[in-house]
Amino acid sequence: MTIYADIFRERIRLDLREQPFIASDVAELANWFRATPIAHPYGPGSYPPCPIPSYQRTCAGPPATLPPSEYVYRLTNVSSVIRTTNAKPRYRAAISSANFQRLQAAQRKSNRLWLPLSDYVIGVLPGRRDCTWWTPGELKWNPTLPSAHKIGMPNSWVIPTSLLLRIKRDDTFAKFLARVPTPIDAFESSVFLAATVPGARYGIAIDLSDPTDIRPGFPETVARDIPVELIETLPVPINPDERDRFPIEIMPILPALLSYYQRL
Amino acid sequence: MLDEPIENIFETLRTSPSVEAWVFLIRSAIGGDLDDTIDRYYGSVEDLMHTIRANSLHRVLSETTFDIGLERVVATWDPAAVNNVKSVEFMLRLITAFTPPSGFLKLFGFVANGGIFPSNDSETSGSEETVLEEFAWNALRAYFPTAPEAPDKFPAFDGYTRLLVNELQTHKGRAYACVRLLELGHFKPDGANLGEVISEHAEQVVPALLDWLLGNERRDRDSLLASLYLQCQTSKSARIAFQEALEKDGGTIELTDYRAQITIGDGTSITVPFAGELSYELTKSKEWQDLSERGYILLNEITWEETT
Numbered sequence: 001m002t003i004y005a006d007i008f009r010e011r012i013r014l015d016l017r018e019q020p021f022i023a024s025d026v027a028e029l030a031n032w033f034r035a036t037p038i039a040h041p042y043g044p045g046s047y048p049p050c051p052i053p054s055y056q057r058t059c060a061g062p063p064a065t066l067p068p069s070e071y072v073y074r075l076t077n078v079s080s081v082i083r084t085t086n087a088k089p090r091y092r093a094a095i096s097s098a099n100f101q102r103l104q105a106a107q108r109k110s111n112r113l114w115l116p117l118s119d120y121v122i123g124v125l126p127g128r129r130d131c132t133w134w135t136p137g138e139l140k141w142n143p144t145l146p147s148a149h150k151i152g153m154p155n156s157w158v159i160p161t162s163l164l165l166r167i168k169r170d171d172t173f174a175k176f177l178a179r180v181p182t183p184i185d186a187f188e189s190s191v192f193l194a195a196t197v198p199g200a201r202y203g204i205a206i207d208l209s210d211p212t213d214i215r216p217g218f219p220e221t222v223a224r225d226i227p228v229e230l231i232e233t234l235p236v237p238i239n240p241d242e243r244d245r246f247p248i249e250i251m252p253i254l255p256a257l258l259s260y261y262q263r264l
Numbered sequence: 265m266l267d268e269p270i271e272n273i274f275e276t277l278r279t280s281p282s283v284e285a286w287v288f289l290i291r292s293a294i295g296g297d298l299d300d301t302i303d304r305y306y307g308s309v310e311d312l313m314h315t316i317r318a319n320s321l322h323r324v325l326s327e328t329t330f331d332i333g334l335e336r337v338v339a340t341w342d343p344a345a346v347n348n349v350k351s352v353e354f355m356l357r358l359i360t361a362f363t364p365p366s367g368f369l370k371l372f373g374f375v376a377n378g379g380i381f382p383s384n385d386s387e388t389s390g391s392e393e394t395v396l397e398e399f400a401w402n403a404l405r406a407y408f409p410t411a412p413e414a415p416d417k418f419p420a421f422d423g424y425t426r427l428l429v430n431e432l433q434t435h436k437g438r439a440y441a442c443v444r445l446l447e448l449g450h451f452k453p454d455g456a457n458l459g460e461v462i463s464e465h466a467e468q469v470v471p472a473l474l475d476w477l478l479g480n481e482r483r484d485r486d487s488l489l490a491s492l493y494l495q496c497q498t499s500k501s502a503r504i505a506f507q508e509a510l511e512k513d514g515g516t517i518e519l520t521d522y523r524a525q526i527t528i529g530d531g532t533s534i535t536v537p538f539a540g541e542l543s544y545e546l547t548k549s550k551e552w553q554d555l556s557e558r559g560y561i562l563l564n565e566i567t568w569e570e571t572t
Contacts, residue, residue, distance in 0.1 A: 077311060250274075
């Protein structure tokens with residue numbers, strides 16, 4: 001049994017305890033994954049298309065009431081944005097570095113730090129399984145990795161051509177009701193702590209900054225189908241020096257993460 | 265190493281990269297064994313590779329062994345024998361991003377021999393095939409983003425430009441080929457070759473040329489745009505195509521005596537002065553929109569250097 005399988009077992013235990021309203025969906029999904037060749041949804045690999053309806057039942061948690069902030073932020077990358085939205089033709093068949101360089105060039109030319117995402121893609125930002133993750137905690141961009149760690153992202157998941165996205169929290173944003181994340185939303189992630197429902201007003205990410213002291217991190221929420229017109233983007237190159245300065249990787253941190261789950 | 269479960273391969277590459285480990289990872293990715301991982305965290309196969317290389321404890325060794333491993337995989341790749349769309353797309357992305365030596369010849373041979381890319385579904389075959397073709401042309405472009413210093417010393421470059429010239433004869437490839445031939449300097453901005461293609465296929469090539477110019481940050485963009493504008497005065501369809509493509513990108517053209525003022529979507533304004541007889545004619549008639557055939561004859565005598 002690998003450590004991922006142990007983490008999967010602990011995650012399911014906590015998921016069922018903290019959010020019993022969704023227990024049957026979680027159990028059904030967990031049983032399906034256990035029957036696949038890799039036995040869990042974490043780590044490198046691929047599994048067959050999941051036929052369980054609850055797999056797609058994302059953003060089904062209670063409405064979130066986030067702590068005050070001017071913006072909500074998301075850390076992603078240029079390939080994910082181009083691939084999951086309707087990219088304008090000139091970006092469609094280009095590799096990530098070419099699209100990233102175009103963003104940086106546009107940034108230089110416009111003398112603006114943040115660019116309108118709608119200059120590059122149209123429609124809504126669907127995300128994987130129609131769900132995107134956001135935090136009201138300010139994600140810094142220079143350096144970026146410490147902020148990534150506070151939302152539960154180790155360096156292994158942060159690519160060199162990353163993008164920060166942000167949405168201003170005003171009346172328009174309020175229409176796109178953000179939700180408390182559920183274990184279904186986070187089913188494929190080894191790094192997730194289910195907020196207690198009922199009761200929780202938002203989710204809390206796991207802060208990976210210190211492997212000897214895994215702890216709660218930034219508030220987090222999930223949303224779907226946000227129009228790209230509401231989103232601004234900032235290209236953030238993650239250079240090797242930054243990785244050396246903040247070396248948090250997924251595999252070395254798994255034992256500490258498992259221990260954290262076991263203590264809860 | 266090859267007996268290891270795939271979930272350990274990232275850590276192996278981080279701590280002790282080797283050619284064998286990279287070959288295993290690249291083949292796993294091409295074979296679809298990492299689809300969910302790529303989809304979840306990286307968005308593209310090239311970003312998966314970039315990230316693992318960047319996270320390595322031995323970065324130089326990681327990059328060196330990756331280059332050797334990718335070359336090994338590409339050298340044994342036969343695009344004609346692959347019938348999986350995603351697999352082909354992944355390989356084309358890797359070739360574009362990392363330009364392994366074998367990649368150019370593999371693709372050049374495939375494209376020059378009229379190879380047809382696969383499609384998964386008959387209903388979407390057209391679009392999938394087209395996107396793969398775009399990726400293939402982008403991959404070839406990665407080897408010659410610009411013309412080499414001494415083109416005649418590069419037989420591959422000569423073959424590539426001949427392939428592009430041949431593509432001018434095809435409906436599907438004409439616009440892309442025209443853009444690339446201009447980008448490589450094979451077409452002069454004010455040359456007769458470009459003018460001929462524009463006048464015969466304006467609706468197809470002019471939007472592509474403008475899209476290329478407006479979507480890139482070339483230092484000579486403004487002068488190229490001015491030359492293209494003048495080239496487009498050779499026919500009514502070219503003029504309309506230029507204007508429509510410009511307006512689609514948020515730009516405008518304002519015509520006055522002696523010059524055209526082109527404003528592009530980002531607010532940059534470019535003045536295109538007219539010279540010689542054309543200015544005289546314009547001053548006399550003040551009917552720029554109706555220059556028609558008379559304008560065509562006059563404009564053929566103008567070069568961009570003269571107007572500037």
